Amino acid sequence: MAIIVDKVKKRQQIALACKDLIANEGIKNLTISKITQTAHIAKGSFYDYFESKEDLVFELTLQLMNEYNQSIEQKLKGAFTIKEKLFIFASFFYDKKYSLLRKIYNEFIAIALTTPNQKMIEFQSSCFTLYQEWISEILSSIPNNKAIASYLISALKGIYISAIALNKENRLKDELENFITLFLQKVIQ
Amino acid sequence: MAIIVDKVKKRQQIALACKDLIANEGIKNLTISKITQTAHIAKGSFYDYFESKEDLVFELTLQLMNEYNQSIEQKLKGAFTIKEKLFIFASFFYDKKYSLLRKIYNEFIAIALTTPNQKMIEFQSSCFTLYQEWISEILSSIPNNKAIASYLISALKGIYISAIALNKENRLKDELENFITLFLQKVIQ
Amino acid sequence: MAIIVDKVKKRQQIALACKDLIANEGIKNLTISKITQTAHIAKGSFYDYFESKEDLVFELTLQLMNEYNQSIEQKLKGAFTIKEKLFIFASFFYDKKYSLLRKIYNEFIAIALTTPNQKMIEFQSSCFTLYQEWISEILSSIPNNKAIASYLISALKGIYISAIALNKENRLKDELENFITLFLQKVIQ
Amino acid sequence: MAIIVDKVKKRQQIALACKDLIANEGIKNLTISKITQTAHIAKGSFYDYFESKEDLVFELTLQLMNEYNQSIEQKLKGAFTIKEKLFIFASFFYDKKYSLLRKIYNEFIAIALTTPNQKMIEFQSSCFTLYQEWISEILSSIPNNKAIASYLISALKGIYISAIALNKENRLKDELENFITLFLQKVIQ
DNA sequence: GATGAATGAGTTTTCATTCAT
DNA sequence: CATGAATGAAAACTCATTCAT
Numbered sequence: 001m002a003i004i005v006d007k008v009k010k011r012q013q014i015a016l017a018c019k020d021l022i023a024n025e026g027i028k029n030l031t032i033s034k035i036t037q038t039a040h041i042a043k044g045s046f047y048d049y050f051e052s053k054e055d056l057v058f059e060l061t062l063q064l065m066n067e068y069n070q071s072i073e074q075k076l077k078g079a080f081t082i083k084e085k086l087f088i089f090a091s092f093f094y095d096k097k098y099s100l101l102r103k104i105y106n107e108f109i110a111i112a113l114t115t116p117n118q119k120m121i122e123f124q125s126s127c128f129t130l131y132q133e134w135i136s137e138i139l140s141s142i143p144n145n146k147a148i149a150s151y152l153i154s155a156l157k158g159i160y161i162s163a164i165a166l167n168k169e170n171r172l173k174d175e176l177e178n179f180i181t182l183f184l185q186k187v188i189q
Numbered sequence: 190m191a192i193i194v195d196k197v198k199k200r201q202q203i204a205l206a207c208k209d210l211i212a213n214e215g216i217k218n219l220t221i222s223k224i225t226q227t228a229h230i231a232k233g234s235f236y237d238y239f240e241s242k243e244d245l246v247f248e249l250t251l252q253l254m255n256e257y258n259q260s261i262e263q264k265l266k267g268a269f270t271i272k273e274k275l276f277i278f279a280s281f282f283y284d285k286k287y288s289l290l291r292k293i294y295n296e297f298i299a300i301a302l303t304t305p306n307q308k309m310i311e312f313q314s315s316c317f318t319l320y321q322e323w324i325s326e327i328l329s330s331i332p333n334n335k336a337i338a339s340y341l342i343s344a345l346k347g348i349y350i351s352a353i354a355l356n357k358e359n360r361l362k363d364e365l366e367n368f369i370t371l372f373l374q375k376v377i378q
Numbered sequence: 379m380a381i382i383v384d385k386v387k388k389r390q391q392i393a394l395a396c397k398d399l400i401a402n403e404g405i406k407n408l409t410i411s412k413i414t415q416t417a418h419i420a421k422g423s424f425y426d427y428f429e430s431k432e433d434l435v436f437e438l439t440l441q442l443m444n445e446y447n448q449s450i451e452q453k454l455k456g457a458f459t460i461k462e463k464l465f466i467f468a469s470f471f472y473d474k475k476y477s478l479l480r481k482i483y484n485e486f487i488a489i490a491l492t493t494p495n496q497k498m499i500e501f502q503s504s505c506f507t508l509y510q511e512w513i514s515e516i517l518s519s520i521p522n523n524k525a526i527a528s529y530l531i532s533a534l535k536g537i538y539i540s541a542i543a544l545n546k547e548n549r550l551k552d553e554l555e556n557f558i559t560l561f562l563q564k565v566i567q
Numbered sequence: 568m569a570i571i572v573d574k575v576k577k578r579q580q581i582a583l584a585c586k587d588l589i590a591n592e593g594i595k596n597l598t599i600s601k602i603t604q605t606a607h608i609a610k611g612s613f614y615d616y617f618e619s620k621e622d623l624v625f626e627l628t629l630q631l632m633n634e635y636n637q638s639i640e641q642k643l644k645g646a647f648t649i650k651e652k653l654f655i656f657a658s659f660f661y662d663k664k665y666s667l668l669r670k671i672y673n674e675f676i677a678i679a680l681t682t683p684n685q686k687m688i689e690f691q692s693s694c695f696t697l698y699q700e701w702i703s704e705i706l707s708s709i710p711n712n713k714a715i716a717s718y719l720i721s722a723l724k725g726i727y728i729s730a731i732a733l734n735k736e737n738r739l740k741d742e743l744e745n746f747i748t749l750f751l752q753k754v755i756q
Numbered sequence: 757g758a759t760g761a762a763t764g765a766g767t768t769t770t771c772a773t774t775c776a777t
Numbered sequence: 778c779a780t781g782a783a784t785g786a787a788a789a790c791t792c793a794t795t796c797a798t
Contacts, residue, residue, distance in 0.1 A: 026303050032772060042780040047773075110299035112354040114215050121356045128355060144371075151348065151368050158347020159340065165301040166317060167310045179340050182333075186375040194761065220788060231763045236790070404681050410793060420759040425794075488677035490732040492593050499734045506733060522749075529726065529746050536725020537718065543679040544695060545688045557718050560711075564753045572782065599768060609784045614769070 011049045014039040015059035023103040027057055027111070054111065058119055061108050064101050065127060068092070076134060082188070085138045086152075086180045089131070093160040094173040106164065128153065142188060152183065200238045203228045204248035212292040216246055216300075243300060247308060250297045253290050254316060257281070265323060271377070274327045275341075275369045278320070282349040283362040295353065317342065331377060341372065389427045392417040393437035401481040405435055405489070432489065436497055439486050442479050443505060446470070454512060460566070463516045464530075464558045467509070471538040472551040484542065506531065520565060530561065578616045581606045582626035590670040594624055594678075621678060625686060628675045631668050632694060635659070643701060649755070652705045653719075653747045656698070660727040661740040673731065695720065709755060719750065 017039040022030060030053055036043045050056045072088065079085045092098050112120055128150075135149035142148065159179060163172045206228040211219060219242055225232045239245045261277065268274045281287050301309055317339075324338035331337065348368060352361045395417040400408060408431055414421045428434045450466065457463045470476050490498055506528075513527035520526065537557060541550045584606040589597060597620055603610045617623045639655065646652045659665050679687055695717075702716035709715065726746060730739045 106302040110303045113295040114299045124354045154347035154351040155344035158343035162343040165313045234762060423758060484680040488681045491673040492677045502732045532725035532729040533722035536721035540721040543691045612783055
């Protein structure tokens with residue numbers, strides 16, 4: 001059992017070692033050679049821990065998102081107003097400290113859009129469910145809060161993706177916060 | 190041959206010939222060989238018309254989106270209520286007849302998220318601007334309609350992408366229509 | 379007959395049109411496409427005038443060397459001392475105004491060293507014979523002048539090629555002139 | 568394989584395996600396929616050891632010239648008169664046993680003349696310096712021996728290249744030896 | 757005679773995967 | 778178990794040559 005745990009840990013460790021590599025070069029230019037060089041393991045060993053490159057990307061996203069989820073959950077606990085909380089939630093999409101994570105998130109969405117697989121779908125679902133819980137909890141005072149939470153998450157994601165696609169990331173913070181403000185005006189009350 | 194070929198038309202024709210190929214196999218598995226076989230041209234000829242595979246995907250998206258934009262603009266003219274019009278707009282994201290186009294659209298977003306380029310950004314911008322005009326025209330009766338149009342488009346896009354990522358495309362039509370209904374309740378009064 | 383003359387002239391004209399192209403890009407990167415674009419002729423027409431790329435390079439060298447030979451012959455007539463005349467002869471190897479010609483000359487030597495052909499050998503022979511006549515005429519006052527002329531030409535060529543290979547072209551003029559001065563000291567008395 | 572290969576040795580070994588191939592077919596007709604077939608390695612392995620075909624030619628020239636330099640240095644030690652020593656030095660250019668090496672040397676000069684690179688220039692410089700040391704040592708009894716050594720090397724090289732270009736290799740030995748004899752008459756004493 | 761689009765064989769280059777040590 | 782050299786299929790890309798108009 002200790003061996004299995006070690007294997008899981010090594011898998012995590014290898015994936016994490018490739019964080020910068022993937023963020024900087026993208027998945028398209030990722031090769032097993034680069035991975036094993038970066039993680040300082042033998043080429044053959046890669047296959048002891050991962051099935052494919054996508055598998056590694058998945059593992060990495062898992063690690064980073066879990067880490068992110070925990071940190072943001074803490075922050076949400078420290079906020080008081082609904083607006084404040086939603087701003088914290090939206091900060092994922094523009095805050096500099098998540099820029100690496102966002103790059104990997106972009107790659108992840110790209111995979112989801114073009115070559116989805118069951119593992120990814122399940123992970124995305126669990127994330128989405130978690131965020132929906134957070135947001136519906138935040139919006140607990142309004143009716144239909146669960147559905148609205150779901151729409152809100154998707155809307156923020158859509159605004160983010162539009163900004164990326166239109167190369168307007170510099171105005172993203174304003175746009176997200178204006179949107180949230182407008183949303184609260186219309187929906188709360 | 191002393192025939193002077195219309196390079197622009199031939200480029201469009203080659204790209205269009207690859208529509209099904211790209212929709213079915215995705216860009217990741219696309220090869221120059223498959224393209225040239227599908228378009229019934231020689232391997233070398235590909236490079237007379239395109240710089241890269243991405244260039245072909247771009248050309249194809251351009252063709253299909255322009256075609257789509259024209260057809261949807263016609264449909265919008267035939268609709269009367271705001272809801273009806275927004276439903277028509279949202280139909281892009283779920284209607285069976287656009288499924289091929291959506292697959293290519295997905296590939297396009299994936300490129301935009303991972304390896305963007307100026308040409309793509311410009312095309313996306315022009316599309317976004319067009320849709321914003323449509324939607325803000327539809328919402329002309331409400332204040333701040335331009336900004337709201339922009340948010341609405343992004344929100345629909347976000348709902349679409351979430352559904353893809355969560356493998357919930359079967360419920361997409363309902364979700365989009367419910368969202369629009371809710372949106373109209375909250376925003377129009 | 380007029381047609382044949384035209385064909386010869388067009389051959390010369392096409393070759394000359396490629397002067398800069400070859401000097402700048404080298405023969406290795408020369409393609410029929412580039413040639414025909416540069417000379418503003420159709421791709422198919424190239425084969426009406428030339429057998430191969432090498433054939434064109436040969437034609438060009440012929441043109442340029444003939445032109446050069448005539449101009450240098452004139453200059454030699456205007457010079458008086460032996461030293462002066464030899465300096466004029468050697469100027470081919472360093473004078474800025476022959477730099478384009480030298481680049482093509484380099485390519486020519488490279489072909490001679492690696493893939494020689496009869497036409498080239500004959501042309502080189504006729505050039506060498508001509509130069510030998512010039513130089514032996516210049517050195518007519520000394521015994522064994524014909525053999526010495528031959529050695530002198532080769533020595534200058536060798537000094538030139540060494541300078542190119544060692545990237546010492548900036549010191550080439552001095553080196554050639556010093557060599558000639560030394561040569562005259564030793565050989566003339 | 569857990570074998571740790573000496574990359575430097577394997578590089579040398581692959582290059583040497585292509586000696587005959589390059590000498591017989593020239594660089595122009597050299598392909599990666601032919602190289603890997605000749606050296607009995609996989610196509611992909613070539614790129615583990617070389618950057619390009621030119622890189623392999625460079626490595627090969629390095630090997631062969633070093634080997635040659637050592638052997639000729641030995642021979643020079645066994646010779647007594649200046650003339651004898653210079654004849655040994657010049658034998659590189661005509662002796663049958665160096666014909667393979669000369670073919671590769673020709674290819675090397677061709678590259679130096681058309682597409683030079685720093686590595687080549689440095690190697691040529693080191694060879695030239697070495698030869699200059701040999702020759703100036705041989706000519707140590709005469710004044711200005713260093714400069715004269717340099718000229719002598721270039722002159723021999725020039726005579727060699729002229730002979731190749733004029734297809735007069737059969738008379739090369741005589742020509743070189745006559746030149747050296749003449750040179751000694753004029754310069755020594 | 758001139759044209760230039762089309763061809764496709766040939767070449768370079770990449771890289772996931774294997775397996776002997 | 779880990780290693781990393783070797784593999785070779787597959788992909789990208791080039792370009793001399795042809796030939797219908």
